[in-house]
Amino acid sequence: MKATIKDVAKAAHVSTATVSRVLANKVGTYSEKTAKKVRKAAATMGYRRNISAAQLAAREATTIAIIINDTKTNFWQEVLDGIQEAIEEQHRDSIIFYAGNNEPAKLTAAINSALARPIAGLLLVAAKANAQQRRLLDASGLPYRFVSIYGSNDETEKFTSSNNIEIGQLATRYLIDRGHTRIGLAGIDKSTTGLQRLLGYQKVMTAANLVVEPGWVQYGDYSFTNGQQLFQQLYDQHLTAIIAASDMTAAGLVKAAHQAGLTLPTDLSIISIDGTFICDITAPQLTSVSQDFHLMGKRSVANLLDDDDPVFIPVKIVERESVQQL
Numbered sequence: 001m002k003a004t005i006k007d008v009a010k011a012a013h014v015s016t017a018t019v020s021r022v023l024a025n026k027v028g029t030y031s032e033k034t035a036k037k038v039r040k041a042a043a044t045m046g047y048r049r050n051i052s053a054a055q056l057a058a059r060e061a062t063t064i065a066i067i068i069n070d071t072k073t074n075f076w077q078e079v080l081d082g083i084q085e086a087i088e089e090q091h092r093d094s095i096i097f098y099a100g101n102n103e104p105a106k107l108t109a110a111i112n113s114a115l116a117r118p119i120a121g122l123l124l125v126a127a128k129a130n131a132q133q134r135r136l137l138d139a140s141g142l143p144y145r146f147v148s149i150y151g152s153n154d155e156t157e158k159f160t161s162s163n164n165i166e167i168g169q170l171a172t173r174y175l176i177d178r179g180h181t182r183i184g185l186a187g188i189d190k191s192t193t194g195l196q197r198l199l200g201y202q203k204v205m206t207a208a209n210l211v212v213e214p215g216w217v218q219y220g221d222y223s224f225t226n227g228q229q230l231f232q233q234l235y236d237q238h239l240t241a242i243i244a245a246s247d248m249t250a251a252g253l254v255k256a257a258h259q260a261g262l263t264l265p266t267d268l269s270i271i272s273i274d275g276t277f278i279c280d281i282t283a284p285q286l287t288s289v290s291q292d293f294h295l296m297g298k299r300s301v302a303n304l305l306d307d308d309d310p311v312f313i314p315v316k317i318v319e320r321e322s323v324q325q326l
Contacts, residue, residue: 003045011041025139063093065114069127070101072223073246075274075293076125079147082297083123099127108133115140121304123147128191143307147300151192160300162291163312164193168200171243171271171289174317176208179326180241180269184234186253187220187227187245227252241269247278254282265324275318284321291315
């Protein structure tokens with residue numbers, strides 16, 4: 001007869017729940033000493049975790065777990081609204097877990113907490129999972145999708161997002177088409193999202209035979225405060241236009257520019273990435289590369305439940321008042 005999880009638990013002198021957590025790699029829920037005992041017993045008895053059972057449980061469950069990374073931007077509320085709308089249309093429930101702000105330990109804890117419940121799958125909003133966390137997700141046997149973030153666009157990725165390279169390209173090309181050649185990039189981080197947008201910016205600048213000077217790219221954390229902090233460094237480069245990594249960063253740049261006595265967009269043009277309501281409440285209103293975050297949230301649910309290929313949500317330029325034609 002095949003060994004059961006109860007047999008392994010008895011041999012290792014632990015509970016069946018502990019065996020389940022160890023074999024599902026739910027890091028942080030057991031000691032290494034316990035893990036060694038369980039794995040040794042499982043190997044000796046030829047026991048293998050039944051992934052199909054987890055998949056069956058997912059089909060029977062109705063709850064979708066949502067794990068939210070607390071970014072310094074304001075876009076995630078629209079994503080969450082789209083997710084909730086789709087979940088209600090599917091007559092399902094949701095449960096939300098907080099993963100801190102790019103804190104690996106909190107993200108791991110959130111994943112483990114979600115996997116400990118009877119769920120149909122997981123949506124990870126703006127969460128930057130490391131290799132260990134991805135292995136944990138894969139080992140669960142449950143479907144999952146990253147939302148508004150991705151590592152690459154190959155078929156092995158599981159995401160619903162905008163194309164960040166395209167975003168960088170659209171913003172840069174828009175400014176060049178309006179006569180700007182001294183174009184800065186403010187507030188991106190060094191994660192895959194920031195580096196993808198940087199690549200789009202560099203591609204278009206190179207294609208236009210424009211050199212990106214040292215100091216034209218300033219890294220940050222997408223926040224309002226960061227926009228204020230970066231303004232002077234960028235303005236000292238004698239730029240005519242700046243691409244802001246987020247609407248919050250752009251708003252920070254606008255405030256700092258006003259405090260410096262500049263008139264926008266006459267003295268400096270700014271184009272923002274995201275296109276949330278922030279663009280409508282600044283003075284001048286911000287021209288943006290706008291992402292459809294509500295649609296992104298809705299599509300992520302369908303993508304998860306239908307196990308579809310990764311998908312990019314279309315982006316577009318929305319013209320307002322913050323870019324001058326030279």
